[in-house]
Amino acid sequence: xxxxxxxSHGDLANDGTEVTKKWYERKCNVxxxxxxxxxxxxxxxxxxxxxxxxxxxxxAWSHSRYYLLx
Numbered sequence: 099x100x101x102x103x104x105x106s107h108g109d110l111a112n113d114g115t116e117v118t119k120k121w122y123e124r125k126c127n128v129x130x131x132x133x134x135x136x137x138x139x140x141x142x143x144x145x146x147x148x149x150x151x152x153x154x155x156x157x158a159w160s161h162s163r164y165y166l167l168x
Contacts, residue, residue: 121157141165
């Protein structure tokens, strides 16, 4: 699942003006696939990797917070 979303949205860490839209689409795709523990864990793992590369990535922080509260 995680790799499918990565491929459909490209590199979410460095995408300029389309970033907000792509994060929203990613969230919708995950919700559509279901909120299984595995899906949520994959999202947290992916956003953790992005934050590890750039600790100031506000989109990754916001996205991970959404799933922690989900």
